[in-house]
Each structure stands twice: as structure tokens, then as C-alpha cells.
Amino acid sequence: MDPCVFCRIVQRVEPAFTVYEDKHVMAFLDNNPFSVGHTLVIPKRHFINMFDMDEDTLCEVIAVVHTLVKRYEKKMGMSGVDILNLNGSDGQQTVYHFHMHIIPRTKDDHLVPWIETIPRVKVDLRSVQTRLKED
Numbered sequence: 001m002d003p004c005v006f007c008r009i010v011q012r013v014e015p016a017f018t019v020y021e022d023k024h025v026m027a028f029l030d031n032n033p034f035s036v037g038h039t040l041v042i043p044k045r046h047f048i049n050m051f052d053m054d055e056d057t058l059c060e061v062i063a064v065v066h067t068l069v070k071r072y073e074k075k076m077g078m079s080g081v082d083i084l085n086l087n088g089s090d091g092q093q094t095v096y097h098f099h100m101h102i103i104p105r106t107k108d109d110h111l112v113p114w115i116e117t118i119p120r121v122k123v124d125l126r127s128v129q130t131r132l133k134e135d
Contacts, residue, residue, distance in 0.1 A: 006097035010044045024057065025064045030101070034111060037076050037104040041065050047098040049087040065100050072104050080105035 008014040009028065016028035019039060030038040041064050047053040065083060072078050084101040086093040105111065 004046060004097050006040075006042050006095060006099065007046050010042070020064060020068060022064070024060045027064060027068055027102075034103050035105065035109055037072055037078070037102070039068060039072075039102040040099045041068065041102065042097060042099045048096050049091075049093055049098050050085065051087060053098055061098070061100060065102060068102055072102070076104055078104035078106055 005014060009016045010026055016026075018026060018028045020027035020041075024044055025041065026044055027039050027041040030040050041061055043053070043057045043061055045057065047057065050058065069081050069083075072081070082101070082103040082105060084103060085099070103111075
């Protein structure tokens, strides 16, 4: 049996509450949601994370994220959304099949803004820019 839980969902071996599916992408409700409507969007083909994923597949996934965000805004009345993607163990990825989280937000959802919990770092922005610019 395939060890990847998301691949097993695509293969219909594991159950899921699917909210969108096409030839290349599937979206289903998270079993342990942060908010009502918390959804995972995955490519049907297995990619560990963004590092080993091709650009065309990434574009297909993000197009579905956009479609669902617009749908959720209309049907669920969300006034905000967090789009989250974690890559690699150092990036806190725990399921090693590329996925994007859609976390609907509302004014009184009581979710702690995660960015406020992260300490800021002092950095020389010019040196980082130089390292990252294309040759």
C-alpha cells in the first residue's frame, strides 16, 4: 500500500471530504482544521514539496486555490484567508506530499496571528539582495 496518505486519498483508499477535483488537482477539507472550511489543495501526482515540483503543476494548484478562495468568500462569508505552504522538515512540513492550506478567516475567529509569534531577525538587506539577484 502507498505510504503517502494524500496519494491514498487520490486513489480513494482513504476517505476525504472532497470539495474540488479535476484531472490534476484535488482539494479536500482538513481533518484537523484551524477554521471552518480549512482546505488542503494537492496535485494528484506525488511531489514531496515545492523543491521537486514542476512549474506547470504548481500553476495548476495555485489556480485551484484561487478558485476556491473566491468560492469560499461568496459561500462562507470569509473576510480574510491565510494561504499556507510548508516545505521540508526545516520548514515544518509534516506530510511529504506537496499541499497548500486554505485557512478561511473572519474578524472574530480567535486565531492567533502566527506571524506575531515569530521573532524578527536583524539582517543586511543589501547583502541578501545581492546574493539572491539573478547573475
